[in-house]
Amino acid sequence: MSWKRVCSASEVAEKSLKQFDVEGVPVLIANLGDEFRAYPPLCPHMEERLEESGICEAGVLTCSKHLWQWDMRTGEMRGEAEKPLLLYEVKQDNGDVLVNIEKELEYEYDEETDDDDDSFWD
Amino acid sequence: MPARNQKQWMADPNLQRGEWVDSRIYSDPEIFEEELEKIFKKTWIPVCHESELSEPYDFRTTTIAREPVIVARGPDNTVRAFLNVCPHRGMMIERRPAGSFLEGQPSGNPKRMTCMFHAWQFDMKGNCVYISREKEGYQDRLCKENTGLRRLRCEVAMGGFVWVCLDDKPECSLEEWAGKPFDCIRESIDAEPLEVFHYHKAIINTNYKLWHDTNSEFYHDFMHYHNRVTGFNDEYFARKNIGFEHGHVNVTSFEVNYDEYEGFESREELSFPKFPPNQWFMIDLFPGMNFNLRGSALRCDIMTPLGPNKVMIEFRGLGVKADTPEERQTRIEHHNSIWGPFGRNLHEDLIGVTGQGATMNDGSEPRRILHGRHEDNYIHDEVGLRHYYDEWGKWMDRLPSDPMQKYTAPAVAAE
CATH class of the missing domain: 2.102.10.10 (Rieske [2Fe-2S] iron-sulphur domain)
Structure with missing residues (x-):
């Protein structure tokens, strides 16, 4: 894939997040006022949909579940966060927001360990 | 027989020990608490069916x-x-x-x-x-x-039911606990995945064992008007009660002539996999679950005792997961017309057991509850109840006929 149109700039209000589907790839668009950013839609901590749990204030994105925070422009960790945000390249063209999707960005979440053996009950 | 004075009324009946129980096992709060500790926290309990968390x-x-x-x-x-x-x-x-x-x-x-x-x-x-x-x-x-x-x-076993045991080290595996009584219907309920199509629950004022009793004896078909007037025939009386280790009981099958029931039609057209049409097997598991495969529908009652005189019964009806909509509708109708809240028998059973609950309060004069019918294990023999209460006595280390005494084997063998 490559540069894809996601939405028009007016669809995402200032200081807010909105999730879009771009040919099967979910993308979260943030409107910082002067610029846009594009992230994978889930919190890297526990797979929460940031469109619902995220709060944008003073250039900082906060997931309201466990208060992980990031710099919205760079994705760098703030506060409680233990993993940075991933970003797609983003640009505006003729009032539209476009993102560069080479491949879908996804976080790695902890795999559940396997404890199924009978010695567990001893 | 003339009426009896208190002394006569309280005297032991002219039956062998093991052929009656003392009603305090249904009403005494201390015994109830002990049952939770000694039985329900130690045995395998089916809590739901796997199709309910699919x-x-x-x-x-x-x-x-x-x-x-x-x-x-x-x-x-x-x-x-x-x-x-x-x-x-x-x-x-x-x-x-x-x-x-x-x-x-x-x-x-x-x-x-x-x-x-x-x-x-x-x-x-x-x-x-x-x-x-x-x-x-x-x-x-x-x-x-x-x-x-x-x-x-x-x-997850025995037709896909989810069984839980609170004890990390149960007395035996689930298979050893319940496998044999399930053998009579196992081929049918394990042939294909099943699915719950009916659920209702009732909280009723009776002791859980009294509900189990009605599931374990057929003598009370005298209360079931429709069974009495249309169902009693040679085949009906030819069924047997079979006891298994751990207090479980089977009631063997007979062919039900549904077309002889007023308002009913033959149910030959739909059955369970590998199950002959119109057959009916019943499994009563200690300490209080009932599985009932009646031709086209499987019923399961699970009892959760809430107090000496209060029990929650969860009723589930199951069909085959791969049913067509028409087959499913037929199973639902067959199930509900007998066992639904407005079915043929269920409300009468509730009248029976709540009537017992109403007479057995904490502090009531102990009553002798008779389980002494012997009919060569045929359908109106109360052997299933004797078998159950002998098991109960062992787990509780109490004598069912005199629960303040320690358990000893009954004079007549429970079988």
């Missing part, structure tokens, strides 16, 4: 002997059971009766069980995966690795 992250909550239990299907499709109790401050973790963890709750995240009190979280294997502000509060003294959930023994 997708990964589906769950159901319940209680066994007042202990809150959650069963959940993991992403690996395995159903596991846990105590529904947060290891932090003892709060009940999940308060919904059923649902899915796939979507996050307002306090919680997708794919996690979350205790909303302080946001501790657990995965579907019971691992603790999140402690809020862990390092700040516990430094390195306590961590997620030490604070998993209490896992419980859990197996």
Whole structure:
């Protein structure tokens, strides 16, 4: 894939997040006022949909579940966060927001360990 | 027989010990508490059917002997059971009766069980995966690795029912516990995946054992008007009660002539896989579950004792998961016309057992409840009840006919 149109700039209000589907790839668009950013839609901590749990204030994105925070422009960790945000390249063209999707960005979440053996009950 | 004075009324009946029980086993609060500890916390209890949590992250909550239990299907499709109790401050973790963890709750995240009190979280294997502000509060003294959930023994078996045992080291495996009584219908209920199509529950004022009694004896068909006027025939009386180890009982099959029932038609056209049409087998499991395969529909009652004179009964009706809509509708009609809340028999059974409950209060003069009918194990023989109460006596170490005495084997063998 490559540069894809996601939405028009007016669809995402200032200081807010909105999730879009771009040919099967979910993308979260943030409107910082002067610029846009594009992230994978889930919190890297526990797979929460940031469109619902995220709060944008003073250039900082906060997931309201466990208060992980990031710099919205760079994705760098703030506060409680233990993993940075991933970003797609983003640009505006003729009032539209476009993102560069080479491949879908996804976080790695902890795999559940396997404890199924009978010695567990001893 | 003339009426009796108190002394005559209280005297032992002219039957052998083991052929009657003392009504205090149904009404004494101390005995009830002891039953929860000695029986319900030690034996295998079916808590639901696997079709009720068919997708990964589906769950159901319940209680066994007042202990809150959650069963959940993991992403690996395995159903596991846990105590529904947060290891932090003892709060009940999940308060919904059923649902899915796939979507996050307002306090919680997708794919996690979350205790909303302080946001501790657990995965579907019971691992603790999140402690809020862990390092700040516990430094390195306590961590997620030490604070998993209490896992419980859990197996999916006998037609896909989910069985849980609160005891880590049960007296025997589920197969050893319940396998043999299930043999009569096992081929049919294990042939294909089953699915629950009916659920209702009733909380009634009676002792759980009295409900089990009505499931274990057919002598009370004298109360079931329709059974009495249309059902009594040679085949009906030819059925036998068969006792199994651990207090379980089978009632053997006979061919039911539904077309002789007023308002009913033959049910030959639809049965269970590998099950001859119109047959009917019944399994009564100690300490209080009933499985009833009647031609086209499987019924299961699970009892949760709530007090000496209060029991919750959950009624489930099951068909074959691959049913066509027409087959399913037929099974539902067959099930509900007998066993639904407005079915042919159920309300009469409830009248019987609540009538018993009404006479047996804490402090009531002990009554002798007779289980002394012997008819060569045929259908009106009360051997199923004798078999059950002998098992009860062993688990409780109390004599059913005189519960303040320690258990000894009855004068007549329970069989």
